[in-house]
Amino acid sequence: MTSLVSAQGVSKQFGSFTAVDNVNFEIESGRILGLIGPNGAGKTTLLKALLGLTDCEGQLSVMGLDPFKQRKKLMQNICFIADVAVLPRWIKVSQLLDYVEAIHPNFSRARAEELLQQTKIMARSKVKELSKGMVTQLHLSIIMSIDAKLLILDEPTLGLDIIFRKEFYANLLNDYFDEERTILVTTHQVEEIENLLTDVMFIDEGRILLDSPMEALAETYVEVLASGENADKARGLGPISENSLFGKSVMIFEGVAREHLEKYGELRTPHVADIFVAKVKGARQ
Amino acid sequence: MITHLLALLKREIWEHRAIYVTPIAIAGIVVLGTLTALMFAGDFAKELDVAMFGAQNIAGETERRAVLSGLFFGSSGLFFLALGILTVFYSLDSLYAERKDKSILFWRSLPVTDAETVVSKLLTALVVLPAATIVAVMATHIMNLILTSIWVSMKGGDAGLLIWGSVSLFSDWLSLLIIVYATAIWMSPFIGWFLFVSAYSKRSPFMLAFLPLVALPMLEGIFMRSSEFAQVVWGRLGSIPIYSGIDLESLFDEDRFELSDQSLSVLSYLDIGHFLSSPAMWAGVVICGLLSFGAIYVRRFRDDS
Numbered sequence: 001m002t003s004l005v006s007a008q009g010v011s012k013q014f015g016s017f018t019a020v021d022n023v024n025f026e027i028e029s030g031r032i033l034g035l036i037g038p039n040g041a042g043k044t045t046l047l048k049a050l051l052g053l054t055d056c057e058g059q060l061s062v063m064g065l066d067p068f069k070q071r072k073k074l075m076q077n078i079c080f081i082a083d084v085a086v087l088p089r090w091i092k093v094s095q096l097l098d099y100v101e102a103i104h105p106n107f108s109r110a111r112a113e114e115l116l117q118q119t120k121i122m123a124r125s126k127v128k129e130l131s132k133g134m135v136t137q138l139h140l141s142i143i144m145s146i147d148a149k150l151l152i153l154d155e156p157t158l159g160l161d162i163i164f165r166k167e168f169y170a171n172l173l174n175d176y177f178d179e180e181r182t183i184l185v186t187t188h189q190v191e192e193i194e195n196l197l198t199d200v201m202f203i204d205e206g207r208i209l210l211d212s213p214m215e216a217l218a219e220t221y222v223e224v225l226a227s228g229e230n231a232d233k234a235r236g237l238g239p240i241s242e243n244s245l246f247g248k249s250v251m252i253f254e255g256v257a258r259e260h261l262e263k264y265g266e267l268r269t270p271h272v273a274d275i276f277v278a279k280v281k282g283a284r285q
Numbered sequence: 286m287i288t289h290l291l292a293l294l295k296r297e298i299w300e301h302r303a304i305y306v307t308p309i310a311i312a313g314i315v316v317l318g319t320l321t322a323l324m325f326a327g328d329f330a331k332e333l334d335v336a337m338f339g340a341q342n343i344a345g346e347t348e349r350r351a352v353l354s355g356l357f358f359g360s361s362g363l364f365f366l367a368l369g370i371l372t373v374f375y376s377l378d379s380l381y382a383e384r385k386d387k388s389i390l391f392w393r394s395l396p397v398t399d400a401e402t403v404v405s406k407l408l409t410a411l412v413v414l415p416a417a418t419i420v421a422v423m424a425t426h427i428m429n430l431i432l433t434s435i436w437v438s439m440k441g442g443d444a445g446l447l448i449w450g451s452v453s454l455f456s457d458w459l460s461l462l463i464i465v466y467a468t469a470i471w472m473s474p475f476i477g478w479f480l481f482v483s484a485y486s487k488r489s490p491f492m493l494a495f496l497p498l499v500a501l502p503m504l505e506g507i508f509m510r511s512s513e514f515a516q517v518v519w520g521r522l523g524s525i526p527i528y529s530g531i532d533l534e535s536l537f538d539e540d541r542f543e544l545s546d547q548s549l550s551v552l553s554y555l556d557i558g559h560f561l562s563s564p565a566m567w568a569g570v571v572i573c574g575l576l577s578f579g580a581i582y583v584r585r586f587r588d589d590s
Contacts, residue, residue, distance in 0.1 A: 053393060055586070075396035088300070088388035095299050102292030103395050139391075 004029040004150060004182050005050065009058035011206075012045050019045040020056065021206035027199075029149065030179040034193055035186040036276055037203035043186045046203070047154050050184075051080055063149060076105055079148040081156045087135055089128040093121055100142055112145035115175075133164040140168060144176045151176070153185040157192075169193060194272040202279050209279045218269045222258055224251045226265030234264040241278030252278050289397065293405035294413060300382075301375055304414055307367050308421030315360050316428045323436045337442045349451035354551060357457050360429065361422050368418045368465075372410055372472075376479035377490045379406040380580060399585040403480065407577050410476045415465045423458060453550065460551040467527040467560055474521075474569040477576030484580040526563040528554055 005027035012020040020042045027033055037043045048054040052067030052074055060067060065074045087096070093116070101109045116123070119137045127135060136156070143151065157165040173196055177183060187193055194200075200217065202210040212220065226234045231249040235242070237260065239251035252270050253261060261267060270278075298304050326333060340349060380403070383389040392402065430452060434444035469476075482494040502515035560566060 051394070053390075071393075072396050072398045075394065078394075080390075080394040082390040082394070086387050086391040086394075088383070088391065089386060090300055092299075095296075099292055099296055100395065102288055102295075103397055105396075 003027065004063060005184075006061045007058065008060075010046075010049065010056050010060050011058055012042075012049060012054065012056040018206050020049065022058070023203075023206070023208055025201065025208060025211050027182060027184065029182050031198045032177065032183045032185070032196060033199040033201060034190065034197040034272075035184060035201050035203060036190055036272070037186070038280065041203045042206040043203055044154060047152055047184070047186065051075075051078065051152060077149045078152060079143045079146050079150070080152045080154075081136075081139055081143060082154050087127045087139055090126065092124060092126050093138060094123040096127070096138070096142070097123075100146075104146055106147040107142075108145045108147070112141050115141035115144060133160050136160060136164065136168065140171060144171070149181060151181065151183045153183065155187055156185065157187070157189070165189070165192060169196060190273045190276060191271060197272075200272060202276055204280045204283055207283070209283050210275070217272070217275065220255055221270050221275050222253045222256065222261055223268040223270040223274070224253065224261050224265050225249070225268070226251065230264040234261065237261070240282050241274070289401060290405060290408075293397070293401060294409060297379070297405060297409040298413065301378070301409075303371060304375070304409070305417050307371055308364060308418050311363050311367055312421045312425040312428075315363065315425050316432070319360075319429045319432055323432060326436075333440065337437070337440060337447070340447055341443060346451055349447065350453055353448070353452045354457055356429075357426055358461075358551065360425065361461065364418050364422050364425075365465075365468075368414060372414055372476065373479060375414065376406070376410050376476050377483050377494055379409070380480060380484040380584060381486055381490045400581050403484070403577055403581045403584060406480060407476065407573075410480075411469050411473060415469050419461060419465055422461060426454075426457070456550055456552050460555060463552075463555050463557065464527065467555075467557075468525055471521070471525045471527075471566060471569060473573035474576070477573035477580075480580045481576040481583070484583040521565075521569070524565075525560075526566065527556065527560045 003026045005025075007023055007025050010020060010023045011018065023046065035043055035046070045054065049056040049060060050062055050067055052062075052069075052071035055068045062074055063077055067074050091099075097109055097112055100107050100112075113123075116138070119134065119141070121130060121134055121138055121141075127138070130138065140156075157168050160168070169192070172183070185193060185197075194214075197214055199213050200210065201208060201212075224234050224239075225245070225248050227248045231251075234249070234251055237253060237256055240254045241252045243250045248265070252274060258267060383392060393399075430448055434448045437444045437447055479490075479494055482490050486493045498518060502512060502519070505511055505514050
């Protein structure tokens with residue numbers, strides 16, 4: 001496997017505010033990485049740096065290119081959906097296809113038209129006449145018709161209803177993703193995408209709190225449901241978080257072997273969202 | 286590169302439909318005006334018969350040419366006024382609207398450099414907008430000639446001689462082309478300034494563009510008691526160095542003014558050499574270039590998040 005993205009000591013300052021603070025990570029090709037972080041954690045800034053939309057300190061390489069200096073070349077192999085609102089409202093669907101076809105060397109118009117056939121979007125419609133969900137469908141249809149190595153999605157389903165959200169990820173996985181491609185996605189709704197991720201990265205206050213493959217997550221993190229005396233004993237092993245549920249304590253452990261914990265109660269693999277909350281709270285204390 | 290540029294220019298025309306709608310609308314108004322004038326002219330039947338007889342039999346070809354060229358350039362005024370206004374609003378909007386509606390993130394997600402984008406907007410203002418106006422003026426010209434020919438023929442006049450034999454189509458069109466593009470190049474520092482403001486402005490680019498142009502001459506007048514800035518900036522509007530040898534007094538002085546083909550051709554008053562060797566013209570082009578670089582820089586480096 002080769003590293004598609006490599007970041008070493010990447011930082012970005014806005015005045016005295018540090019949006020991204022000395023971040024190091026690698027993304028290998030063929031992975032689906034979820035970048036999870038609260039608002040203002042530095043997710044969008046980091047994505048912008050990867051896309052060459054903003055400059056930054058440190059070493060950042062995407063497909064062997066410097067994103068900021070070689071943005072045009074980079075954009076031939078990266079696709080990007082920022083938010084549902086970014087398609088220009090005045091443009092007609094057919095014009096949009098004409099434009100992307102002329103600009104993008106890896107765009108297949110036939111494929112885009114085929115994908116649009118499956119929706120209610122008309123070629124003569126203007127973007128402003130489409131519903132929010134349809135605009136996302138349109139954007140996704142264009143993106144999926146571009147043969148790109150890296151797809152970056154920043155809150156792609158924000159403001160969409162549950163049916164569109166499910167459909168969005170289903171289309172992405174079934175019609176787009178393969179070993180040649182890599183997807184980097186940020187979202188608030190972790191639970192909706194956690195079963196399609198291969199890797200997960202937590203970010204808060206500009207720092208990476210966790211960077212792990214999903215399989216390893218299940219090995220490293222264990223959730224114990226314990227009560228009474230068992231709960232006290234388990235607590236002695238140093239859980240990273242504890243909540244109570246129906247009179248039982250729910251504790252999450254990091255790096256504690258399962259055989260040490262199973263005698264105290266029922267073991268489960270915690271949800272990504274729960275690990276995330278535990279890590280963020282832990283880091284902020 | 287060329288396909289990119291063409292796609293970008295097309296994109297500008299899709300977004301700013303006023304680029305072609307405005308000249309077409311004005312052409313419609315001018316042609317309609319001609320039609321109305323010709324219809325009402327019937328009330329002066331006797332005078333017209335005399336005039337037509339005179340034009341056909343007494344006036345020379347040169348006079349007839351003069352009248353038709355005069356009508357042609359006279360009816361173009363409205364187009365030029367609209368072109369000026371359109372250029373100001375287009376340039377100020379071109380790099381501002383995409384930030385306002387956030388579509389800039391989509392445009393920048395495609396493999397197009399900021400330089401290509403800004404150059405496409407500069408070329409739209411300098412080349413495409415004037416071209417749309419020139420085409421509309423030519424079409425209006427032809428339509429008016431056809432309408433007038435029909436009218437002259439209906440009155441029993443010889444349209445072949447009076448209209449088509451007397452019109453200097455290509456000389457007039459060439460003059461039009463030269464005047465419009467020379468003006469565009471002469472005004473290019475303003476276009477560069479508007480593009481820069483359009484890329485830079487956080488809100489109301491119109492205010493930001495015109496406030497310094499109005500306030501600086503006032504401040505200069507108050508504090509330095511001079512008007513250099515106003516002369517350089519506002520004075521530029523009326524001093525394009527393409528015309529030469531027009532002695533307005535002689536045009537209205539019948540004793541000195543001699544009607545000849547040479548004196549009636551607009552082309553003969555245009556001095557391209559003088560224009561191309563004008564330091565003020567080149568200074569303007571350099572300023573336009575620098576401001577366009579500024580616009581590229583701002584679009585590339587500014588982070589709006």
